[in-house]
Amino acid sequence: xxxxxxxxxxxxxxxxxxxxxxxxxxxxxxxxxxxxxxxxxxxxxxxxxxxxxxxxxxxxxxxxxxxxxxxxxxxxxxxxxxxxxxxxxxxxxxxxxxxxxxxxxxxxxxxxxx
Amino acid sequence: xxxxxxxxxxxxxxxxxxxxxxxxxxxxxxxxxxxxxxxxxxxxxxxxxxxxxxxxxxxxxxxxxxxxxxxxxxxxxxxxxxxxxxxxxxxxxxxxxxxxxxxxxxxxxxxxxxxxxxxxxxxxxxxxxxxxxxxxxxxxxxxxxxxxxxxxxxxxxxxxxxxxxxxxxxxxxxxxxxxxxxxxxxxxxxxxxxxxxxxxxxxxxxxxxxxxxxxxxxxxxxxxxxxxxxxxxxxxxxxxxxxxxxxxxxxxxxxxxxxxxxxxxxxxxxxxxxxxxxxxxxxxxxxxxxxxxxxxxxxxxxxxxxxxxxxxxxxxxxxxxxxxxxxxxxxxxxxxxxxxxxxxxx
Numbered sequence: 001x002x003x004x005x006x007x008x009x010x011x012x013x014x015x016x017x018x019x020x021x022x023x024x025x026x027x028x029x030x031x032x033x034x035x036x037x038x039x040x041x042x043x044x045x046x047x048x049x050x051x052x053x054x055x056x057x058x059x060x061x062x063x064x065x066x067x068x069x070x071x072x073x074x075x076x077x078x079x080x081x082x083x084x085x086x087x088x089x090x091x092x093x094x095x096x097x098x099x100x101x102x103x104x105x106x107x108x109x110x111x112x113x114x
Numbered sequence: 115x116x117x118x119x120x121x122x123x124x125x126x127x128x129x130x131x132x133x134x135x136x137x138x139x140x141x142x143x144x145x146x147x148x149x150x151x152x153x154x155x156x157x158x159x160x161x162x163x164x165x166x167x168x169x170x171x172x173x174x175x176x177x178x179x180x181x182x183x184x185x186x187x188x189x190x191x192x193x194x195x196x197x198x199x200x201x202x203x204x205x206x207x208x209x210x211x212x213x214x215x216x217x218x219x220x221x222x223x224x225x226x227x228x229x230x231x232x233x234x235x236x237x238x239x240x241x242x243x244x245x246x247x248x249x250x251x252x253x254x255x256x257x258x259x260x261x262x263x264x265x266x267x268x269x270x271x272x273x274x275x276x277x278x279x280x281x282x283x284x285x286x287x288x289x290x291x292x293x294x295x296x297x298x299x300x301x302x303x304x305x306x307x308x309x310x311x312x313x314x315x316x317x318x319x320x321x322x323x324x325x326x327x328x329x330x331x332x333x334x335x336x337x338x339x340x341x342x343x344x345x346x347x348x349x350x351x352x353x354x355x356x357x358x359x360x361x362x363x364x365x366x367x368x369x370x371x372x373x374x375x376x377x378x379x380x381x382x383x384x385x386x387x388x389x390x391x392x393x394x395x396x397x398x399x400x401x402x403x404x405x406x407x408x409x410x411x412x413x414x415x416x417x418x419x420x421x422x423x424x425x426x427x428x429x430x431x432x433x434x435x436x437x438x439x440x441x442x443x444x445x446x447x448x449x450x451x452x453x454x455x456x457x458x459x460x
Contacts, residue, residue, distance in 0.1 A: 011453045028450065034192045035446050041185035045154035047144040081454055084447045089156055090186065091447070094179070095440045097165045101177070102433045105167040 013077070023051075023069040024076035032056060036064045042090070043083035048074055121147065123414075127352060130413040132402045140183055140417070167433075168421075173343075175432035178350075179420045187347060187420045193439040194345035196333035199238075200429050201231040201252060203326045203338075210323040213282075215314040220322070223314075224256070225338045227284050228307040228427040229328055234438075235298075239329045248293030252304060252328035256287050260316035280316050285309035290325070307428035341435055343425040349415035351392045357410050359387045367407055370400040393421070 012027040028035070036054040043052045051069035068076040123129070125147070129136040142152045163181035170176070179187060206221040213220070231252055239250040246253070258279055266275045273280055284306040291299070314322060333340035353375065359367050364387035368376040377390035402408045426432040 011450055011457075031446070034189045034197070035443070037185040038189040038443070039447075041140065041183050042154065044143045045152065047153045077454070081451065084451050084454075086154060086156065087186075088444055088447045088451075090159065090182075091440050091444045093156075093160055093163065094165070094182070094186075095437060095444075097163060098177070098433075098436060098440070101165040101167050102170070105170055 020073075021075045021077075022073060023067070024080075026066040026068070026080060027063055028066055029063045031064050032062060036066065039066070039083055039087060042087045043068060043079050045086075046079045046082060048072060049079050052079075125150075126417050127414040128349065128417055130397060130399065130415070132399075132408060137417075140185070170433065173426045173428060173432065175422075175424045175426075175436070177422050177424075177436075179347075179422060181418055182420065183418065187422075189443055190436070190439050191345055191347055191422075193442045194342050194424060194435060195340055197442050198341050198435055198438045199233045199330050199332050200339050200341045201229050201233050201236060201328050201330055202336075203227065203229070203254070204329045204331070205327040207325040207327075208323075209325065210321055213314050213316050213320045213322055220314060220324070224324070224326055225336075227287075227311055227313075228429055229254075229304070230307045230429060231304050231328070232430065233330050236330045238331075246292065246327050246329070248295050248298075250329060251292060252295075253290040253292050254287050254326040254328060255290050255324070256282070256313075256326065257321075257323045258282055258286050258316070259321035260318050262318040277316075277318055282313045282316060282322060283309060284311040284313060286313075287326075341427060341429050342432075343427050345422070345424045345435075347420045347422045349417065350419035350421060351395045351397060352414040352416050353389050353392045353395065354412040354414070355387065355389060355410065356412055359407070359410060360384050363387075363407060366404060367401070367411070370398075370404065370407070372396050372398070 008029065009027075010029055012029075014025045014027060015021065016023070033056070036056070040052055040054050043049055048070050049068060050071040051067065054064050054066040056064050066080075068079055070076055070079060124137050125142055128138055141147075142150070144152045146152065159181065163179075166178045166180075168176045168178060203221075203225045206217075206224055208217050208221070211217055211220060215223075229252070236252075237250045239246065243250075260277055260279045263276055263278050270276055287306055289304040316322070331339040353371070361384060364376075364378050364385045367387050368378055370376075372395045374391055375389065375395045377388050378385050379388055380386075397413065399413070401411055401413070422436075424432045424436060426435055430438070
């Protein structure tokens with residue numbers, strides 16, 4: 001459904017027949033626990049999500065099966081997109097706070113040197 | 115109420131019991147606890163989150179991240195170890211190697227030498243590209259020959275006196291600019307991070323003449339590309355004395371923990387124990403060997419307070435490495451967001 005023919009697929013969506021889009025398994029290529037677990041945490045924090053989990057199909061293949069099931073009639077792709085955007089927001093906030101803290105520490109050290 | 119205290123403890127402490135660890139997993143998801151609103155709220159997260167740099171010098175950084183979950187903290191740690199790119203020697207062209215170190219061993223050792231080159235200024239090399247271009251390859255040369263020292267004393271047996279150039283160090287590696295690299299890097303400070311890494315030992319008549327191509331890579335591909343000596347975190351310890359402990363028991367208690375954790379105060383002539391600085395403890399669990407004390411202390415860790423320790427190999431300063439790691443995670447998310455958007459356009 002979402003596969004590129006020219007280059008290797010990055011993201012695929014697998015849906016069972018008969019369901020109407022609110023439970024989907026995404027196959028994320030070239031990913032592992034790093035993105036899988038953090039994305040799972042962000043999506044689980046969404047109250048619309050009934051089930052969210054990921055598994056690594058085989059340790060020799062670097063891809064993860066990421067499953068989302070929603071309650072209500074929401075499409076599963078919606079919490080997936082929201083989880084990704086929220087994770088980006090978290091990381092940006094962490095980055096700005098970290099850089100501010102480093103700058104403050106360096107300024108404090110400079111003040112102590114003088 | 116005891117139950118309320120129990121729920122709070124379950125939500126934000128990891129308890130170290132005598133035979134196991136309890137409350138390990140994150141459970142504060144919406145719907146798990148009645149009466150708590152656990153849905154994601156960016157404003158609430160930003161209010162509770164803070165970063166404190168404890169200690170930073172040229173190669174090590176110790177900082178605290180408070181208010182974040184294990185999944186994201188672990189993602190940063192994994193990225194620091196395996197997905198922040200660096201430059202390292204990948205291809206070694208051996209023109210002459212008459213030393214006793216075999217070619218492949220020599221090439222392996224050269225690959226592990228950290229190279230002081232900012233990887234952000236270079237691109238990844240394309241797969242099929244045989245010749246290195248100036249935007250993705252750095253060229254280094256190691257050309258050294260060992261000879262006998264004509265001025266040495268007759269009976270000397272010290273190799274340092276008898277031979278010239280008998281130890282090959284990383285300081286003998288020289289940079290060979292490709293294309294316009296001489297203009298891009300006018301300060302010519304491209305060399306291994308450390309000058310005193312011993313690569314091989316030679317005797318008179320042996321020589322090594324190799325050309326090295328250095329490319330950009332990540333630790334997932336080969337550990338030589340990992341920019342950190344190590345990156346780790348631990349959770350903040352939380353030691354609570356459930357009852358006041360006095361006298362001899364206080365002295366025993368003090369010995370059960372790392373120095374500086376428990377402090378003995380003299381109140382009205384009696385020795386009373388007090389938790390002074392739980393952060394310094396390494397949780398040896400010595401307390402559980404004393405039956406009289408083990409039920410009077412609760413050993414726990416604060417679930418969302420991470421004490422990170424990042425040690426760089428010298429390629430980039432450790433605070434830059436952490437910033438790059440966070441940017442890598444942002445890049446991963448953006449990649450999937452773009453993929454979703456491009457598929458929806460079709």
